[in-house]
Amino acid sequence: MPPEETTTAAEGFVETLSERPPATPPSLLDRRRTIAPAGFNRWLIPPAAMAVHLCIGEVYGFSVFNVPLTRVVGVTSSVEGRDWTIPQVGWCYSIALIMLGLSAAFLGRWVERIGPRKTICAGACCFCGGLLLASLAVSLHSLVLLYLGYGVLGGVGLGLGYIAPVSTLVRWFPDRPGLATGLAIMGFGGGALIGAPLGVELMGAFKSAASVGVQEAFVVMALAYFAMMMFGAFTIRVPVPGWRPEGFVPAAKPKGLVTHADVSLDHAWKTPQFWLLWVVLCMNVTAGIGILGQASLICQDMFGVPAAVGGGFAGLLSLANMSGRLVWSSASDYIGRKGIYCVFFLLGAVLYALVPIAQARQSVPLFVLLTALIISMYGGGFATTPAYLRDLFGTMHLGAIHGRLITAWSMAAVLGPQLVNYISTYRIEHGVPRAEAYNATMYLMAALLLVGLACNLLIRPVEERLHHREAPSAA
Template sequence: MASVIEVEGRPDRGFGLLAKERIVAGPGFNRWLVPPAALAIHLCIGMAYGFSVFWLPLSKALGIGAPIACPDGTGLLAQLTTTSCDWTVSALGVMYTLFFVFLGCSAALWGGWLEKVGPRKAGVVAAVCWAGGLAISAFGIYVHQLWLMWLGSGVIGGIGLGLGYISPVSTLIKWFPDRRGMATGMAIMGFGGGAMIGAPLADRLMTHFADATQVGAWQTFLVLAVVYFVFMMGGALGYRIPASEWKPAGWTPPPATGRNAMITSNHVHVRQAIRTPQFWLIWLVLCMNVSAGIGVLGMASPMLQEMFGGRLIGSDAGFADLDTGQLARIAAIAAGFTGLLSLFNIVGRFFWASVSDRIGRRMTYATFFVLGIALYASAPHLGAIGSVGVFVAAFCIIVSMYGGGFATVPAYLADIFGTRMVGAIHGWLLTAWATAGIVGPLVVNGLRDWQLAQGIPRAQVYDQTMYILAGLLLVGFVCNLLVRPVHAKHHMTEQQLRETAPPASAMPKDDLGAALPAGGAAVAMPAATVSPALVALAWAAVGIPLLIGVWITLEKALVLFR
């Protein structure tokens, strides 16, 4: 018989392992088991960043050795159903846009549902959507139907991305009230690191499955679907939430003074939070930070090549004067630069989020904007004087702050709006990411193309772009300064607090499907000490693949220093 708990006045009819009250941790649970569960999900969905590894092989899925071009006049819609010619890279790239559009939309639409049913059920749905989307895409490749790839990975997979991305946020914040930034930084670091593991794995799988008649893509999608489903289910089933009365041993909430003045002890309902000026100010803060960062990330490789040209290989020739062999050499160096940026994107998520626990969230974002403005504005000068090393270092710092912005914002929301519905609020805030995904590339790519059309040399086409991106950061800096504590009129009422209260204690471990006792009272779980070996095993399961990905990335980045 399904268990029943009241959430926001409506019963959540959970079942078995997925019911919210079944995952309330008992005494003796080690909170350090929750971050690897979150990482298991984020490392899988982070492969969305690495999907470009599929574009070139899929663009010759029929021709194998070379693409079979579609007849002149074949539009994008015709490519969705054609079986006689290969897809273009631009048509395949639409899937990348769909990823982040549906990530933002699903996080916003179902963030409140996640708070009602708990992170485990949301994590399971995320696993089914992400892995199921990959399986549908595999079938789409097999029958050569692009619309199935868009539907599978882009739409259904994008929904899995959104739910998987926000599933651990409020849980980690509640487990680590003493280290909110560090906790969310650990999980969101995994999203940045997923491509470091997934892209090399996908490349090797396609090489293994490829032969004279196929590029090995559909088999690779199926293998990844199975692997990701297993890991994500393991992460989802590993989620636990603390009982309402739980707090870390020996920890007391800090006084609301100094850097803690922005941390509230109250809670704001998601329906009220999105009506406050604080929400929209933080929305703009994230949007400006991400717009600037994502614009640079998307053009990092051509930017380095066009700004420095032959100076990357000890020649005075400009980019347009290089021969084929020289272009190949600087392309390899640019690929190493891109890999290094990916690594700093990951490290920055953990580093800056942890720093925010010490200096406060608003000060951390102020640092992002002040330092970012200085670095963006100096980029044209660094390119003009040919200082490659300083240029690379500057952009590594810039990208670390781009990643740090993602990891710090959940703790910022918890400080301002409380922890009760921070997952749902975070879901709505991610629409800023979707917006930035349009604004950043539009500014960088559009302005670059316009300046090239005007005859401006390639080495100078990014100068104005860097100044515009610095201007976006200035807007974010002002918005960040305007953030103030939420007025008491927006705080939850007593009734809302009761409706959204987490279960007070846990059901017995061996009672997975039985109804709650009469009256709905939960039965306390007996105290049990978690084995340190289990904690170490959980961390090894996510840490070893992550370290392998870091090593592969470092190997590629070493070309910068040869």
């Protein structure tokens, strides 16, 4: 892509900054050091954002550590009463996602103030520091320390690393916000494609008669991910206030939900639009994550396939999750965010209702097709949401507003897997064949999507009285 020129006003802004030295020289991490010069190529930003998201997206591949973590003492097999259990280890994943939402919600305003570089550096320290603390927890065999390391500290790093690149990308791509956010969030969805095989290879390399290799794997991954996140932090830039891509002229009269105005965080999160979109995201994620989290087991139970096939199916869904983030979010630039969510909910409800039919016919190809489409829309919902927020509330406090909305993800991360696990277990215990145990869950997920559809249809433009009346959005 050729470099894109900033406007004359933007050049003047940069010159003014250089002619007016601050009272104290800005540090390397200061927001002022990240303002892009005239002629900066905005297409350098997506690789920087993707580098960060590919690292923190490792959380999706945490399941490869589940079994080895239950054999830390016994090494070759679990020692009852001394080794951890799968449910105990599984809480690391849930705590990390809960902390992702909480940290993004409570630190969003701070992220807007300090800028993306310092935020990504802080996120790298937390996420990679969490891996190092988890390594120490394995060495000491301390479950509490494992929760604090991978779950709490690592989860804070997830939240910081998630929202900073996204809000920056939206500012660089006012003409194609869906494509921009899809490029970054595609990296998060694909993090498991790197993190899971890397974790397996490292554990294999470090495994010995006295170690399952997890402790050493966490250390190496922490160092590798820190280097990659630093690349993202020092590559990323923010545009000067008022910057527009060359040749881009905003429509004189915005269409539909799209606004050229800004709404402050204090007003935005109190509007009906925010909470309707919160439910929209929560329903979409609840329906998708329940299937994604148990993909291998569901496939094995429904069709009696071996574990290796179930694992391959889980990997295929990761690809669908990753590609859906780019394809669906890019499509939203043409049919609108509200329209694309209508597609997610209507088509998704139909697909979920068809899954029991695929099971009854024992059609594995049909089942794979249906679930791949479902998970692609699950990923697409994540990538489309930041652009939806930009349409409704502008870019002034986009990172902070997005941070608060992500609490819907935290809620869904608990609801989805628990609904799938408890309903299927209850049905099996009451005599329902294992192959049919998930059918009721599929119908429930379809109903949840229809709830999301109703909320999506109720979303209207934000009232003009809530629009920020001062200067245009700052970068």
